[in-house]
Amino acid sequence: MTSFDIWEPHHVSNASDDLLAAMEQQRLLACIEAKIKLLRKVPVDFVLAPQQVIAESDALKPDLILCCGMAESRTLLTLESNAKHQLDHQLDILWTTIDIERLVGKMLFTKVSHDAGAFVCNHLYYSVLKHIESHRLCCQCLFVHVPVLTKTNLSLILKDFYTLLQMLV
Secondary structure, three states: OEEEOOOOOOOOOOHHHHHHHHHHHOOOOOOOOOOOOOEEEEOOOOOHHHHHHHHHHHHHOOOEEEEEEEOOOOOOEEEEOEEEEEEOOEEEEEEOOOOHHHHHOOOOOEEEEOOOOOOHHHHHHHHHHHHHHHOOOOOEEEEEEEOOOOOOOHHHHHHHHHHHHHHHO
């Protein structure tokens, strides 16, 4: 499971890392911690983020890579269906092999998104999906966008993310 570091001067933290920290603090990862490895505060960098996540993945050979990133403008957790890459006027779209519609059906504060954005989140997701595809790995990948966490939404987001982890792990 990955999270990002901050990237804007006005950010105190990154919601994706805040979520993983809250999961640890509330011991919500305790029942599955033997099955997971956290790679927290990945740099928000088009080159370094994929390098770090793919290197860790190659070393660990996981069944699942769950990447998390912050979506400041969103209010719900969003499971990204795909990642896109534009090269020489050709758009390549890679889709997760995880049935995210089924997952979202079990959650109240989460929806499916078909737009992972045009920044490092989408690039990391695309890079990992491409690595899995090109190396024919027996691994799945999912990207989760996390809204800014507040006192109002934190318990709802934690509950849905915990439900997601239980269904995936």
